[in-house]
Amino acid sequence: MSLTLYAHPFSSYCQKVLMALWENDTPFAYRHLEAPGVGEDLARLWPIAKFPVLVDGDRTVVETSIIIEHLDQHHPGAVRFLPDDAQAALEVRLLDRFFDTYVMNVATVPVTEALRKAPDRLDEAREGAARALEIAYGWLEGRLAGREWAAGERFSLADCAAAPSLFYGDWVHPIGDAYPQLRAYRARLLRRPSFARAVEEGRKYRHYFPLGAPDRD
DSSP: OOEEEEEOTTOHHHHHHHHHHHHTTOOOEEEETTSTTHHHHHHHHOTTOOSOEEEETTEEEESHHHHHHHHHHHSOOSSOSSOSSHHHHHHHHHHHHHIIIIIIHHHHHHHHHHHSSSOTTHHHHHHHHHHHHHHHHHHHHHHTTTOSBTTBSSOOHHHHHHHHHHHHHHHHSOOOTTOHHHHHHHHHHHHSHHHHHHHHHHGGGGGGOTTOOOSOO
8 A cells, every 4th residue: 555644844743754764765655745735635634734644545644653653563664663572662652752742842832932923932931941851851861871772772663753852852952961871862863864864854944943943963
């Protein structure tokens, strides 16, 4: 069955799924959300109108972690995103949820505020995000000790979540020198071919970042 992904290359959550597809060279049709009519098609498929959305034959799959698990089950490749061992899979899922919830969603708060017509709470949003991200960075620093990838020695769903989360999280509140393990992990993710491709394909859209994309990465 053919796969179709509705996505935008600058979206962190789209990058998460794109990484999974590119890791295994899984063929798919890319419906770019800036192309005419694609947004309307997306809304018909998924009334919430959030992206990315994957269409696999007659099945519509939503939410990034579910999409990647679907790919792992129905379109497996050399890279498996969840281990067979149930306890190890829980560690992967924990870190996947941590990166999405406590890094990416937190970093999105000041970005969303900056996009408002009257961003009168921007300073408050940035300060709140900085406090929350410091806590998240500190927890991750300890969790990543001795690990090459988020959940151990194997690249997984957790790393697909981590890459865009830490990429944009560091833009919102830089990962400081107090977190050498986390900084090194972010650098490894940037060297991973699937994420390097995601960064490059999103590069021309950096003017969309309302807080000002830093002159790095």
